[in-house]
Amino acid sequence: MTEQLSLWTLVVGATVPVQLVMLILLGASIVSWVMIVQRGLYIRQTGIELRKFEGTFWSGVDLNELFRSGNNRLNKDNMVDGVENLFRAGFREFNRLSQGGGTDPDALMEGVERAMRVALSREEEKLNRHLPFLASVASVSPYIGLFGTVWGIMHSFRGLANVQQATLATVAPGISEALIATAMGLFAAIPAVLAYNRFSANADVLYNAYETFSDEFSSVLHRRVHSN
Amino acid sequence: MPGYSAAIFCSLTLHGLLLAVVIIGWTPSKKEVQVRPRYIQATLLQVKPPKAPVTKKQATKKQVKPKAVDNKQKELAAKKRAAAKKLEESKRLTRLRKEKKQKQELAKKERLRQEREKAAEALRRQQEQAFAEALDDEEKYITAEQDEQLIGSYSAYIRDRIVNNWSRPPSARRGMEVVLSIQLVPTGRVIAVAVEKSSGNDAFDRSAEQAVYKVERFEKLQDLSQASPRVFEDTFRHFKLIFTPDDLRL
Numbered sequence: 001m002t003e004q005l006s007l008w009t010l011v012v013g014a015t016v017p018v019q020l021v022m023l024i025l026l027g028a029s030i031v032s033w034v035m036i037v038q039r040g041l042y043i044r045q046t047g048i049e050l051r052k053f054e055g056t057f058w059s060g061v062d063l064n065e066l067f068r069s070g071n072n073r074l075n076k077d078n079m080v081d082g083v084e085n086l087f088r089a090g091f092r093e094f095n096r097l098s099q100g101g102g103t104d105p106d107a108l109m110e111g112v113e114r115a116m117r118v119a120l121s122r123e124e125e126k127l128n129r130h131l132p133f134l135a136s137v138a139s140v141s142p143y144i145g146l147f148g149t150v151w152g153i154m155h156s157f158r159g160l161a162n163v164q165q166a167t168l169a170t171v172a173p174g175i176s177e178a179l180i181a182t183a184m185g186l187f188a189a190i191p192a193v194l195a196y197n198r199f200s201a202n203a204d205v206l207y208n209a210y211e212t213f214s215d216e217f218s219s220v221l222h223r224r225v226h227s228n
Numbered sequence: 229m230p231g232y233s234a235a236i237f238c239s240l241t242l243h244g245l246l247l248a249v250v251i252i253g254w255t256p257s258k259k260e261v262q263v264r265p266r267y268i269q270a271t272l273l274q275v276k277p278p279k280a281p282v283t284k285k286q287a288t289k290k291q292v293k294p295k296a297v298d299n300k301q302k303e304l305a306a307k308k309r310a311a312a313k314k315l316e317e318s319k320r321l322t323r324l325r326k327e328k329k330q331k332q333e334l335a336k337k338e339r340l341r342q343e344r345e346k347a348a349e350a351l352r353r354q355q356e357q358a359f360a361e362a363l364d365d366e367e368k369y370i371t372a373e374q375d376e377q378l379i380g381s382y383s384a385y386i387r388d389r390i391v392n393n394w395s396r397p398p399s400a401r402r403g404m405e406v407v408l409s410i411q412l413v414p415t416g417r418v419i420a421v422a423v424e425k426s427s428g429n430d431a432f433d434r435s436a437e438q439a440v441y442k443v444e445r446f447e448k449l450q451d452l453s454q455a456s457p458r459v460f461e462d463t464f465r466h467f468k469l470i471f472t473p474d475d476l477r478l
Contacts, residue, residue: 038235
């Protein structure tokens with residue numbers, strides 16, 4: 001061993017199970033980073049949209065107008081997301097039921113609330129999408145890395161059994177290569193843990209905001225039904 | 229769902245960068261260890277021999293020109309010429325004598341000078357020799373010191389090996405001492421062991437002998453015999469070992 005070992009030669013020289021473990025961890029890391037970035041963008045955007053929509057909603061704009069502008073955006077292939085979906089679901093149901101005529105106001109309100117509850121649960125699902133994957137990467141990948149390490153160390157010690165004179169130099173490369181697996185596991189797990197905690201907290205906040213909005217909107221509609 | 233392509237791009241870039249760093253940039257820092265010698269080696273660079281005495285002297289002086297005597301009268305001329313001739317003759321003689329004397333003096337001086345030069349030369353040579361001897365002595369001293377260190381470390385190594393291979397017989401007691409005479413070949417292999425002076429306890433003697441045989445070969449001595457065969461030949465081909473293990477508890 002005259003030349004210094006580089007990290008890459010260690011990875012290439014590792015045994016097959018350890019290499020497999022490394023590959024799995026690399027894949028998990030890549031996918032979890034895809035999700036981290038995508039979640040970050042999505043949650044940031046929905047937060048912005050929520051503030052914008054609430055601003056326009058409480059500015060006293062005509063609700064029909066608001067609904068129509070949403071329709072326009074849908075026609076132009078723009079996604080309508082988050083709190084606006086709640087509004088649209090509730091308003092559509094309200095219009096449909098009140099256009100039928102002769103509906104009992106309580107039944108009407110009940111229908112509106114049901115429609116909004118469905119929309120709310122759909123939005124919640126959107127907010128929490130991919131978070132379970134991040135959670136499982138965060139909790140499992142250290143174990144996978146540890147498995148790779150244990151396997152590698154087992155292997156290098158078994159090789160040691162046949163050697164007459166055991167020196168540190170005979171085991172050191174094996175142990176070093178095995179430890180890379182743990183390092184990779186931690187590398188995949190740490191960002192996933194951080195992202196999971198952050199995004200689930202953000203999703204909770206957003207969900208609460210949606211719930212509040214749907215209550216407020218149904219109270220607005222309630223007022224309108226009973227004032228007529 | 230916005231931003232999947234952006235997310236994929238970000239993630240792949242990040243991991244690509246990481247891999248690139250791992251493949252190219254990761255070199256463990258090398259730390260050079262400098263071994264400092266324990267002695268100070270001082271060498272005298274120049275010794276000025278005393279200057280040879282300056283012996284250049286004005287070798288010859290200009291000789292006095294003979295005076296030409298001029299006689300005006302012709303009558304007187306002959307007479308005077310004779311007289312002058314005589315005078316001249318005598319003058320010439322004295323001059324010759326003077327010259328001879330001078331020459332002798334010069335030769336004497338020359339001889340003296342040469343003698344002095346010779347003496348100075350001898351002195352200088354003597355000094356140079358003394359200096360060379362001093363240098364030699366110094367070198368010898370240094371090598372002796374080095375040898376001593378070498379011998380010390382190798383004897384410690386030999387002692388270690390033997391003690392590690394020694395199994396203590398139950399009858400061994402503190403203070404037992406056996407002198408072994410060991411014979412090695414330059415590869416470090418043991419070719420003969422004999423008990424030179426017994427400890428009085430046969431089992432102990434035998435165990436010490438067995439320990440040496442069990443070592444079979446002192447691997448490091450091969451390095452020594454390659455590096456400085458002289459030290460090996462002088463010290464380790466035949467040597468006596470006083471075997472007194474001091475880790476005995478009894």
